[in-house]
Amino acid sequence: MKDGKLKIVPVFEDIMPQEYIDLVNNGLFGEDYGVEDLGSFKELLEEHPLCAGCGLALAKRLIAASFPNPEDTIVVGTTGCSSLSFTQMALHNIHSIFGNQNAVASGLKRALKIRFPEKTKDVVVIGGDGGLGDIGLGMVMHSWFRGENFATIMLDNEAYANTGGQESGMSTLGKVLNMAPTGKKFPKLSLPQIAYESGCVYTALVNPADAKKLGKIVKNAILMARELGPTYVQIYCPCPTNFKFKPEETLDKLKERRKTDYKTQEFISPEAKQFIERLEGEK
């Protein structure tokens, strides 16, 4: 907490609302907290308008606890449920329009490289499956082809949730949803593989039931993106509202899918492997 931008001017310390004092005195800026420390520090994301039991809210809290360098991290989101809590996030973040997040992040990361050549500024894309896998897929893939230095994290709830539960490319085969009245006719996109083939040095499929592993993967993906190139993390985020289950069943849904098709797994390139070994060697 040495940074001036996070220091309240002394004469106004007594009038600042408690949540800002907590953010400064008990937040994770400048500290080495992780997922396992949740509950012991003031989170970046606190109040939010997402539904009870929302998988996105869970994933976002876990991600926010895992940024390696939150005091220099800028998030780029995209329209939809995935972005609804961002105005509440204690980080600079951008919304822009639906699907253009990876293009925005490309320009932003390059700008920050020019302005702060001596400092690492992490840009992280966090968006939903519609924004990343459908409407914005071209811009997502081109950011990978170009080798842009940022991590892309998909919060995959397997539907367009905010617009009322329509089929997305990430919905599973046969699933009946709005705009798929007789069931989805083609399988879920295999984006981790596509990412790997498109230049991502490290891609991972994550089930938040493995919370600690999620933290480690997000950290790795952001650190590697700085030096090696683009990385991709896809996190399963069950949606009780549109998939019609009770909020308290979210964890069960995670565990069910962990047994079948949504196991946590990594696709690690040789240079990513070297990088991870180096990181672990430093510890």
Add this chain to the structure above:
Amino acid sequence: MKQKNYQVLPGPESYLPPAAASQGIVLPEKGEGLIEGRIYGEEETMVAIAKKLLNAKNPTFFPGPLVLWAWRDGVIEKAELLKELADIVGAKIIPMPDYRPKYPKINPEEEINPNHPNLTIWHNKIDACIFIGVHCHYANMGLKLIRGGTNCYTIALCGEYGHEDANITLRDVNLDTMRKLIKVTKEEKKKIGLKEGGNANG
């Protein structure tokens, strides 16, 4: 839809008051200020600010992020001068720590927000206020909403070019300007004090 001789007066003006700039109000040049949409010299503008603050029942300062967070040199000093001015006129200080909409969860007693500033003004019955350290876009947005729904007299101390949407504005406000404004305010306070037999406490 331009009105003739539009003046930037305290509200409540309408459900959606026009931006003063779209009514032909032009920002002041260096060394000038704006009082209710008309150009005056900096000194005269300062006197008007001092009088408004000293005569208000419940003057309140709204420091924004640029003066609440010690992000660059000079901010701590500017905050101290603002506090000094508040003490002279007996003003309360309610911060605007950031710009995210907080409706309806805002606690109007302890903070103000540019997206719904009226909640704080109504709740605390504020009749004169100062905006300072607020990014210009958010300041204008909030000032317009205040003119729309309240009768609060707004004063904007701007580090850049000033704000037509405030009832009074000063531009290029730096540490020297703050010191000068404090001096002018002390003098005005003295004058009022003499008139009222030395009992003025702002």
Add this chain to the structure above:
Amino acid sequence: MDKIAIKQKEVDLNHLLKKSKREKHFITGSEAVKEAIKRANVDIAIAYPITPQSESMHLVGDLYAEGYVKDYYRGENELGVMSAIAGAAMGGVRVFTATGGPGTLRAMEMFPTWAGSRLPIVCSFLTRGINSPLTIQPDTIEMSFLLDTGMLMFHAENSQDLFEMILSAFTIAEEPDVHLPIGVFADGFFTTHTREIIELPQEDIKLAPYDPYISPVPAMDMETPPVRQMRDPFVLKSNFISYAAHASWQQEVHAAKERSIKHINKHLGGMLEIENEDAEIMIITSGTAVSQSRDAIKRAKEEGLDVGLVKIKTIRPFPYEDIRRIVKKAKKVLVPEFNIVGWLAKEIRASVEENYKIIGAPRVFGGMTMPPELILEEIRRACK
């Protein structure tokens, strides 16, 4: 990569355009874009090909290779380019791009987003027709779609204008009381692909850099407070208070456009230029139609016909008051245009009381040229 050959001194716009010694060059409009960017101290330029814009962005690419521009790449499509340019501008650097015609429409969603986010982006629109049928020919129809995006719009008559307007656009766009995107428009082919003599200031000077810390909205750099900040937030709640905030935000964007007039007067010498204001027949137009009208007016004079000319330089902000005054005095007003809808004639008709005086002619489109004879014919008809 070869890095910059010339050491450039940083100056302000006034020095660059008004004080620096000028030399004559015989160049195209695309080359004029390059010459402007060479002196604009641009951090990032992003390109995507489309005729007739492509050459200008090739040349900006050359500037990157030479070290005048710090970063440059070819994007995936215009929406991607305009999005990346927005990201870079939010990161607090000076940016430039260019497009035209179908490219403009492909990227359309970003233009109001730029304005709403208060981004001082400079984009050159080198105009062309819109499908269908497919056309690559000159046409200014795209300007009609951009009138209400919140962007400022400058319209160049020739390459000299294009050069001056691009450089002025950076300074005007970046003023903290404006801080809006500016589109600098030039008629594709007529301006981009023809060579003319233009006067350029020296190469060893450039604009001083953009300062993100005086912006009316915080740069997204995690340096500027507040750190809890969504740069372009949305209305989260469905209620009157939240919608009023959105409305006030939009008013502020349009207020910023009004504030630009002061800076336009200072740097561009006003929103319009008037010749022979007291003539009974006035021509009001913009872009290359101004040059064509000059020719026609010269010939009309030889026939004893007295015709005045108004060159509109800024379509947004639009010089409503001057136009009202001019139209009031004139008997008839011709508005020559290079598009089927006649957006300029509509704009003028909507801003004056005597709209029966406005004759939306001659009007050509689909790539047609506008020979001065066409205008002369309309002048003769109006004089009858």
